[in-house]
Amino acid sequence: MTNDKADQALLAVSDLHVSYGPVEAVAGVSLQVPRGKIVSVIGPNGAGKSTLLNALMGLLPAKGSVVLEGRDVMAMPVESRLREGLCLVSEKRELFAEMSVADNLALGAYSRRHEPKGAVEADLEAAYQRFPRLKERRHQTAGTLSGGERQMLAIARALMARPRVLMLDEPSLGLAPLIVAEVLATVSELCRSGVSILIVEQNARAVLKIADYGYVLEQGRVAMEGDAASLLADTRLIETYLGFGKGHEAA
Numbered sequence: 001m002t003n004d005k006a007d008q009a010l011l012a013v014s015d016l017h018v019s020y021g022p023v024e025a026v027a028g029v030s031l032q033v034p035r036g037k038i039v040s041v042i043g044p045n046g047a048g049k050s051t052l053l054n055a056l057m058g059l060l061p062a063k064g065s066v067v068l069e070g071r072d073v074m075a076m077p078v079e080s081r082l083r084e085g086l087c088l089v090s091e092k093r094e095l096f097a098e099m100s101v102a103d104n105l106a107l108g109a110y111s112r113r114h115e116p117k118g119a120v121e122a123d124l125e126a127a128y129q130r131f132p133r134l135k136e137r138r139h140q141t142a143g144t145l146s147g148g149e150r151q152m153l154a155i156a157r158a159l160m161a162r163p164r165v166l167m168l169d170e171p172s173l174g175l176a177p178l179i180v181a182e183v184l185a186t187v188s189e190l191c192r193s194g195v196s197i198l199i200v201e202q203n204a205r206a207v208l209k210i211a212d213y214g215y216v217l218e219q220g221r222v223a224m225e226g227d228a229a230s231l232l233a234d235t236r237l238i239e240t241y242l243g244f245g246k247g248h249e250a251a
């Protein structure tokens with residue numbers, strides 16, 4: 001995207017570098033998430049996609065600049081970034097398996113513990129309206145949910161933090177194609193309701209169908225970027241990246 005767009009972006013990342021010892025996993029990535037859009041990051045195994053999201057959340061040390069609505073969050077620890085409006089649903093989903101759905105959701109609002117209780121309770125009710133299956137299963141432990149339900153719970157829990165930019169790391173991982181479609185439809189709907197999305201996916205074809213813009217990451221660098229529709233129409237890209245994945249079909 002152009003510098004003009006970077007100025008208007010809700011999230012603007014410039015020249016981000018992340019290393020594991022001598023290995024530079026993210027090597028100068030710049031990207032933008034405009035308000036109200038879905039931006040996807042695709043690329044092969046080991047390209048640095050998860051590392052990028054973890055660094056944006058403050059879970060890994062990084063160099064470069066990360067600006068959220070004009071505020072540089074680079075020096076902030078994870079909890080402050082959460083309060084500023086960045087939230088990550090990691091690849092591992094990281095639910096508390098022994099705790100109920102309701103308790104997992106309540107923990108999602110931990111960063112808002114100083115707010116009036118009513119605001120959080122209203123959001124819990126909104127989460128149950130958005131995900132009726134979670135309401136039905138609210139007393140069930142998270143560990144007993146199906147894969148799709150666990151992904152929905154992970155997303156619902158992230159929403160309890162009221163993110164402005166929701167980052168999703170491979171939400172389709174391990175899910176059957178029909179459930180992948182359901183999860184991605186939920187992501188689209190979230191975006192329409194005002195949450196901007198940065199989504200990492202191996203299932204490139206499926207994610208580009210719901211995204212506005214895409215970045216292709218290769219060996220820690222942006223190899224290609226463009227409107228999702230033009231990336232989907234790119235034969236070279238399709239041959240190189242689309243249809244591969246960790247054991248899931250392109251939906």
Ligand SMILES: Nc1ncnc2c1ncn2[C@@H]1O[C@H](COP(=O)(O)OP(=O)(O)OP(=O)(O)O)[C@@H](O)[C@H]1O
Nearest residue numbers: 020023025043044045046047048049050051052202
């Ligand atoms: N904790 C770590 N220590 C050392 N190297 C790591 C660590 N985590 C990741 N790497 C390396 O960093 C590179 C980027 O990994 P990363 O997991 O970010 O890629 P990815 O694009 O998310 O891959 P995948 O699609 O397979 O999840 C890889 O070469 C990986 O081996």
